[in-house]
Amino acid sequence: MEETNLSNNETPTKRLYIETVGCQMNVLDSEMVVASLRRQGYSLTRDLEAADTILFNTCSVRENAEEKVYGSLTRLKRLKERFPEKVIGVMGCMAQKDQKIVFDRAPYVDLVVGPGQLHRIPELISKVESGAGQQMAVSLSRKGGTVDEIKRSHESFDPLRDPTMRPTPFQAYLRIQIGCDKFCTYCIVPMTRGPEQGRPPEQIVEEAKILADQGCKEITLLGQTVNSYRYKDDAGTVNMSELLRRLHPIRGLERIKFVTNYPKDMTRELLETVRDLPKVCPYLHVPAQSGSDEMLKRMKRGYTIADYMEMMQRIREILPQASVSSDFIVGFCGETDEDFAKTVDLVKECRFKNSFIFQYSVRPGTKAADLLPDDVPADVKQWRNNELLRVQNEISAEDNCRFLGSRVQVLVEGPSKVSVKRGETGPLRQMTGRTPCDRIVVWDGNERQAGQLLDILIHDVSATTLFGSVETRDIPSDVFLPTLTLQS
Ligand code: SAH
Ligand code: SF4
Ligand code: F3S
Secondary structure (H helix, E strand, C coil): CCCCCCCCCCCCCEEEEEEECCCHHHHHHHHHHHHHHHCCCEEECCCHHHCCEEEEEECCCCHHHHHHHHHHHHHHHHHHHHCCCCEEEEEEHHHHHHCHHHHHHCCCCCEEECHHHHHHHHHHHHHHHCCCCCEEECCCCCCCCCHHHHHHHCCCCCCCCCHHHCCCCCEEEEECEECCCCCCCCCCHHHHHCCCEECCHHHHHHHHHHHHHCCCCEEEEECCCHHHCEEEECCEEEEHHHHHHHHCCCCCCCEEEEECCCHHHCCHHHHHHHHHCCCECCEEECCCECCCHHHHHHHCCCCCHHHHHHHHHHHHHHCCCCEEEEEEEECCCCCCHHHHHHHHHHHHHHCCCCEEEEECCCCCCCHHHHHCCCCCCHHHHHHHHHHHHHHHHHHHHHHHHHHCCCEEEEEEEEECCCCCEEECCEEEEEEEEECCCCCEEEEEECHHHCCCEEEEEEEEECCCEEEEEECCCCCCCCCCCCCCCCCC
16 A cells, blocks of 8 residues: 555644444444545544545445435535535445446445455545546456456455554454355345455464554454454464464453354354453354244355254353354244244343344345345334344343342443533543443443453443442542544
C-alpha cells in the first residue's frame, strides 16, 4: 500500500465520515480503512456536511441490512447535489454483491469497493477527486477464474494497526481467516468474502505482538469458521490449536477470544487447548442455526442434531465452565411448527448463554434462493422469533442467577450509557466490562478503571447483564480520563 509522508500529528486536510453495519469483520475492515486514510491526512467526523469523503461499510447477510444502506444513500442525494465535490463510497459485502447495481440505484455514488479490495480505497478516492469518474474495485466471483485467481482477488486487508481507531485501545479484533467455503444454502458470505483462506501464522503472531505492544490486553480472533483455521506451507500445517499455542506466550496479552465457530470443527484437541491455556477464554460461539435435522439438511450445515449434542457433551466434559452461545434462523424454507418446536427443545437442552435469532431472508445468488421456496409467512417468522427469544431470555436470566454473590473478573471497557451519579466519595459513573465467558457486567465505578482487569462482586442479574460492585480500595475520584468515545 502506498503511503504519503503525512504523519498523524500534522494538521489533517480532509474529513472522513464512515458508517459501519454487519459483523465484526466489517468493524475490523472499517478500522483498517480509517487507519489507512488517517495516514493520508484524514481525520474523522460525525458530521455528514463537514465530510469530504463519506463511506458506508455494508452487509448483505439479510435484505433489511441492505435496504437500510440504500435508504441512507437516498438521503445523500441532496447533499451530493449541494456539494458535488464530496466523494461517496460504498464498501463491503453489498458492494461486492451488487457491484454496478449500486451505481444504478444511486448514480451519485462515486466508489464501489468489495471487502477483498479495500487496500485500493485511498488510490480510488484520489482518482475520483482528479475527475476520473466513478470507480469500482471488486473481487472475482466464485466462478470468475481459477481457484488461485479468485483467492488472490480476495485480499486480506491487514495493514498497520492504529489503536486510536478502535472502540477501546486495549481490545482488538485480529483477522486469522478470510472467506468461507461451507456454502450453507441460505448464506451470501461465501460469495461476498470469497474462498476460505487462513492468514500465515507468522503474520498473525506478529500482528498480535504489535497489538500487545500498543497496550492491547484482549484480542478476538476473527474468521467465519474460525475453528476451521488451517495454514499449510512447506513447514507443515498449523491448525487453530497450534495457532493458540503460538499466541499464548505473547507478553501483555491477557485474554484471547475467537469467533465464529463451526460445530463440526469443535474438536477434542481444540477444547483441550482452550482448557490448558489460561489466557484463552472459555467462551464458544457455535451457531446451531436450527434444532431440526430436516432444516439442517436443507441448510446444508453438514451436521445433525445428534452431532451437535455430541459436541455439547464434549464441551461440557472438557470445559465445564465454558459459556456457549448460538445463532438461529427461524422460518427457513419449509420450516414447520414441529421443526420449530425442535429448535425450542434444543435451546432448552443446551441452555445457551445467549442466542442471536434471525428471520430467514432470501439472498439472491444462494442455493436456497434458487431451489427452495421462501414459504413461511412473515407473521409466523416474527412469532417464532419472539417465542425463541422469550425461551432463551428465560434461560439466560435463570442461569445468570448462579452468579449472585460470586466474584467475576472483568476487563473494563468504559462507561456505560447511563450518566454520571454522585457517590459518597465524588462522582460515579456506571462502568461496563465483560467476563472471560463474555458476560456483560455493570457497576458504579470510575473512568480510570477503563482497561483494567477487576474483580466485581455480583448482587443482581438480568437475562443480559450482571450487576455488581468493585471490592477494592477507594479509587480517587478527582482525576478523570477523557471519555472514551466509540468510532462511528
Ligand atoms: N460464519 C458465521 C456467521 C455468518 S452470518 C457462522 O457460520 O456461524 C451470521 C448469522 O446470520 C448466521 O449465523 C445466521 O444465523 C444468520 N444468517 C445468515 N444468512 C442468513 C439469511 N439469509 N437469513 C437470515 N439469517 C441469516
Ligand atoms: Fe455462511 Fe455457513 Fe459460511 Fe457461516 S459457515 S459464513 S453461515 S456459509
Ligand atoms: Fe454481513 Fe459480510 Fe459480515 S454479509 S455478516 S458484513 S461477512
